[in-house]
Amino acid sequence: MAYVVERKSLSLSERLYLPQIVAGMKVTLKHLFKPNVTLEYPDVRPAIPPGYRGVPTLVKDPNGREKCVSCQLCEFVCPPKAIRITPGEVPANQPDRAHVEKGPQAFDIDMLRCIYCGLCQEVCPEEAIFLQNTFSMTGYTRAEMVNDKAKLYELGGTLPDQHFKWDKKKAAEERGNPHH
């Protein structure tokens, strides 16, 4: 259905053209001397706010020991099934870890599947998996997009620990049972 759009006639200043140009240049000049609002990514990286959910990583405790005990709760809770763990026994030749008994043999997170929901971090009873600051994951092949255990620890680094649960356990073991 055709209908007629009424065209307003131009005012005098509009017909003169120059006032409009001057007004436009004023806006341009104002922004020329204002501070930048854009970042020159990737040369400049944004500051990541606390609580940001980036790439999931495995962290070590302040003594550089593996925290994950491969309880597989993250694998269970992961909505897109991105996590795959092969549980294993901690070998007896690791005196500072052997009393933990269990640790992951392999730990893979498929970043093509991961939806950055953070449920793995929330469910972890050992505070071993954290979604940290890394937000950019790229790769040329599918295999490159799967983070294995070594990569996960490299990304994760070390985070402070408030509990040292297993150290307490070991201390109790060494103190022993006074009745025995």
Place this chain on the structure above:
Amino acid sequence: MSSAPAKPADLVTVNIDGKEIAVPKGTNVIEAAKLVGVEIPHYCYHPKLSIVGNCRMCLIEMGMPAVDPATKAPVMDAATGKQKINWIPRPQIGCGTNASPGLHVKTSSPMAREAREGVTEFLLINHPLDCPICDQAGECKLQEHSTAYGRGYSRFIEQKNVKPKRTQLGPRVTLDDERCILCSRCIRFSKEIAKDDVLGFIDRGSYSTLTCYPGKQLENNYSLNTVDICPVGALTSTDFRFKMRVWFLKQTPSIDTESSVGVNTEVWSREGVLYRITPRRNDAVNDTWLADSGRMLYKQVKADDRLLAPAIGGNSTGGDMALKAAADLLKAGSVAVVSSGRSSLEEQFLTKKLADALKTQASLVSRVGQGDRLLISSDRNPNVRGALVTGLISALPSQKLAGLAADIDAGKVKTVISVGEDLTAAGLTAAQLAKVSVIYLGTHNNATSAAAKVVIPTLTVFEKSGSFVNQQFRLQKFAKAVPGPAGVNDDLVTLAELVAAAGGGILPFALGQLWTQIAAETKVLAGLSHAALPATGHLLDASAWAGLPFCEGETLHFKPAAVPAAVNA
């Protein structure tokens, strides 16, 4: 599964949480409550073991109808017009309380709840926070009841007890003593069922520790049942330890193939990989037990010597080529059929059709070992009776194929088709095998597969569905737990194609259709179907084979009809 309906005199009416129910005399309150759909939490009670009542978790409130002590007349409650109930002022244990006429029980009254909460708090005092690394997590009774009766935080500020964490009780069982809640199920099992009384508690109070008798080990062939019945993660299977969390595993009902007892099992798998085998309760066959040897059978699936590809003359080939080569050999005539007591009833039915088409009588090889009077019988074939039922054989098999050996020597046989039997182990010499063309259908490499002209790989019991007939003539079914190796056909498909090649007509190979035919052609199986078989099996009419001298001796829930024949028969 009580066969005869109990006489009214044997039933007593009890009232559980306001519901009246008639239960057999001698039923305890836990079992009676189960019948009305109420679960009373318990740790030490086990339906197949003696009652000790030491965990105190099943505390309930109970009362009896009031009677006047002098006149024995019922005391009526004026408010309700019913007989008054005298409630006992303290909680009682449900496992040690047997149903008596008029017994009233409150399973979740404030007193019972409070009592259980107290028990739970005491149990958790010294229990380690091991759930993330504990194999029992997910099927742990303490975990389950702690969510229902625990307070969620601990008031215990003292040091927890320290006990040995990694004791090897035996070759297959690892003990974590800190997790033990001292229910003594494992001790009672060893003493009462396995008759190998090696376990016991030492020390007192919270220092009590489960240990083996000095110089002994928990090494009997039923040791892993203690792991099954352990309500917490104290006893763990060394084989399954740290392999996989149980909530990932899928359960498939199966049958133990190591002997003719036909123990009902549960096979646990994840994504096509088997992780463990546990017993499945069947009160008519195995109660809740399974031998350790039967639990290791899953390893055959991923064994190195598994046959994975069809072969002609030792060279791998395609499935169609191998079938064609086998068909050519069958068409040439003079074929002997060796069937197996390890095949399922359906396979034996098709093997019978194959033997009929080739106008020969199939032979079977018997396997006899020492029975342990519990769950391993002396007949180590799971399905010899299936062969009798399907008519594959009419007399009991012997251990050596003497008749076939004589026929080969006499030149009467040109081709031997073996459905899963190692002919060398059955008494044929390498020279005899060299004289004939062997078609071997089997799961693993052996001397026969090495000597065979045509090898067609088949599936293990975990990779197919079917049924076995056990020593009681109980027809029991098993289901496919994991897919077979790529390129390996279902055994029924292979056999149906061989029957067709031998001129026996087109037979169905899908279980449903095949069973229509089996039920139509076999008298004792009339009206049955694989799909409708109950989980506990179906007892067949065995009168036709009553006179046969079966070799089995007495085992759990089985008494041989006649005197067992000599073991070397």
